Amino acid sequence: MSVLGLAAAHLVLPVRGPVRGRWATAAFRHPGQTDHPSGEWVHDQFWPANWGGAPDSLCERGELGDIPVTDEHTGFVRCESPLHLPTYLTRCLRAFGSLDVTDRRTLLRATHWFHHAAQVSNLSASAAYTAVVQSMEVLVDAPGSESTTSAFRAFVDQYAPATSDVMRKMHRSLYKIRSQISHGTRLFVSDLEVRGMPNPQRWHEEQLLDHATVVCRTAIINWLLSRAARPVG
Numbered sequence: 563m564s565v566l567g568l569a570a571a572h573l574v575l576p577v578r579g580p581v582r583g584r585w586a587t588a589a590f591r592h593p594g595q596t597d598h599p600s601g602e603w604v605h606d607q608f609w610p611a612n613w614g615g616a617p618d619s620l621c622e623r624g625e626l627g628d629i630p631v632t633d634e635h636t637g638f639v640r641c642e643s644p645l646h647l648p649t650y651l652t653r654c655l656r657a658f659g660s661l662d663v664t665d666r667r668t669l670l671r672a673t674h675w676f677h678h679a680a681q682v683s684n685l686s687a688s689a690a691y692t693a694v695v696q697s698m699e700v701l702v703d704a705p706g707s708e709s710t711t712s713a714f715r716a717f718v719d720q721y722a723p724a725t726s727d728v729m730r731k732m733h734r735s736l737y738k739i740r741s742q743i744s745h746g747t748r749l750f751v752s753d754l755e756v757r758g759m760p761n762p763q764r765w766h767e768e769q770l771l772d773h774a775t776v777v778c779r780t781a782i783i784n785w786l787l788s789r790a791a792r793p794v795g
Contacts, residue, residue: 691774701781
């Protein structure tokens with residue numbers, strides 16, 4: 563599922579965790595049922611409306627439309643449809659299936675952190691930034707003679723190259739900002755101030771997180787496709 567979430571940017575994945583449920587006593591009778599109450603173990607999310615709880619989204623589904631499969635928009639402006647699927651989704655899934663055991667495990671670690679970034683983005687922009695950069699950092703292999711920073715920059719240049727001087731400068735700041743947050747010398751203002759208060763720094767850091775998300779996602783996908791295209795043996 564995390565691989566799907568990487569390839570389809572707006573796909574909403576289920577949140578891991580224990581299933582919350584409760585024993586519910588039905589407040590209605592089916593035809594032919596006796597006066598004795600009946601019970602059923604139900605999930606909190608699907609609490610039937612006729613049991614006095616929240617409306618059950620599964621009771622009236624309506625008609626489901628076709629899922630559009632189209633090319634993604636370039637840059638930061640992207641399709642906002644939760645059912646939008648990119649044309650390269652099939653290529654990504656096939657590429658994942660062709661990876662060897664080591665590469666597959668490495669990619670799954672990367673997609674775990676990418677998915678985690680999306681999960682915590684509403685709670686902490688600092689944590690989301692750290693996780694999304696770490697998702698790409700998982701794939702970086704630094705030789706013994708090369709620093710981690712140099713290897714990271716080389717990886718970005720290879721799999722998500724900048725197309726302008728401004729973008730190149732933002733690329734260079736990815737690892738630095740992640741390190742500052744991880745080492746405790748920096749925290750995004752959205753984690754320090756009351757949410758909703760106008761702040762130019764908040765807007766700037768939102769752009770930094772958007773940029774990091776796009777770059778890391780692009781690099782991971784390109785790494786996946788290039789890894790799968792390697793000759794066997």
